[in-house]
Amino acid sequence: MQIKQLAQVTKVSAKTIRYYEDIGLLPEAKRGENGYRYYQQTDVSSLNFIRRCKELRMPLADIKRLxxxxxxxNAPCAEVDALIAQQLEQIRVAQYELQQLEKNLQGLADSCEHNQIKDCSILNQLHAN
Amino acid sequence: MQIKQLAQVTKVSAKTIRYYEDIGLLPEAKRGENGYRYYQQTDVSSLNFIRRCKELRMPLADIKRLxxxxxxxNAPCAEVDALIAQQLEQIRVAQYELQQLEKNLQGLADSCEHNQIKDCSILNQLHAN
DNA sequence: GCTTGACCTTCCTGTTACTGGAACCTTTAT
DNA sequence: ATAAAGGTTCCAGTAACAGGAAGGTCAAGC
Structure with a gap:
């Protein structure tokens, strides 16, 4: 199949597929005499794997490692394990940060009395020392 | 004061201060005859305001609007209000996504039995259709 | 008077994961 | 013959800076 069909099947844009090849995340595609890339079923699988990793918010560098x-x-799967654990840890840190953030933003939003700029409680708090 | 001192006081790097000036988030600094930038107290306030907005994860474009x-x-503070509300909404969406993500990652991590690559349950799940 | 070190300046590159667009070639249908 | 729809490469832009090069300036010490 050609690149557009692969793009449709995997829901990854043709641009992105070429980009993945550029950075070595996908192997170089076979080319026809016209220079066109041609793909097979294995490429569909590769892209699905990448897509699933991306849904886990893994950076492309990590996916490349995977x-x-x-x-x-026959290698042990320690690195796989470690990457997932690391990812999980990052997500948890991010969650904590967002929780604090939500509190702060909610506080600001609640304080708003829809005044004019010069009396705006939100801006006042942002300017506070 | 010179840029380095402003950087120390506000805990925003000199590089970043110049960058903010470049993109018009800070007004152009006064220059001495030698070309050096010189700052006053108002600049400290401006940067503190920006820093506080950034802690709320606002994009610089939004801070610029603020x-x-x-x-x-004398303008109404509706836009301020809207920006905060929008930010809050985004944070909540992100929180929800991270929750789902955490579940998925935890599931993967739990399934790991520290095998070899060919039996790795994590990889198997990532390859699944 | 000269040097050294700590500042300052501008400009260029790289980061992440793409997207948009230009310029150009190939294939297929009318 | 031509037009549409695909393909190709390469360059620029995105967000928010950080790192580094090349060079000017200033105060202190010898």
């Missing part, structure tokens, strides 16, 4: 790691099927 | 809005002290 792909690389799979070349040696 | 700064601009304050030039007319």
């Amino acid at each position: 792909v690389a790691v799979q070349s040696d099927s | 700064v601009a809005v304050q030039s007319d002290s």
Whole structure:
């Protein structure tokens, strides 16, 4: 199949597919005589794997590691494990930060009495020392 | 005061201060004959305001709006209000996403039995259809 | 008077994960 | 023959800076 069809099947844009090839996340595609890229079923699988990792908010660099790691099927899966754990930790930190943030923003929003700028309680608090 | 001192007082790097000036978030600083930027107390206040907005994860473009809005002290504070509400909404959406994400990642992490790559349950799930 | 070190300046590059667009080639249908 | 719809490469832009090069300035010490 050509790149557009792969894009439709995997719901990853053709631009992005080329980009993944550029950065070495996908192997170089086979080319026809016209220079067009041609893909097979394995490419669909690769892209689905990448898409699933992305849903977990993994950076492409980490996904690249996950792909690389799979070349040696007898290696221990410690690195996979570590990447997931690291990701989980980051998510938890982010969650905590967002909680605090929500409180602060809610406080500001609640204080608003829809005045004019010069009396705006939100701006006053943002200017406070 | 010179830029380094402003940086120390506000805990915003000199690089970042110049950048804010570049993009028009800070007004152009007064220059000495040597070309150096010189700052006053009002600049400290401006940067503190910006820093506080940033702690609320506001994009610089929004902060720029907040700064601009304050030039007319008799205007209603509706836009301020709206920006905060919008920010709050985004934070809540992000929180929800992170919750789902945490569940997924935790599920993956729990399933790991520290095998070899070929039996890795994490990878298996990421490859699943 | 000269040097050294700590400032300052501007400008360029790189970061992340793409997207948009230009300029140009190929294939297919009318 | 031509037009539409695909393909290709390459360049620029996004957000919010950080790092570094190349060079000017200023105060202190010898």
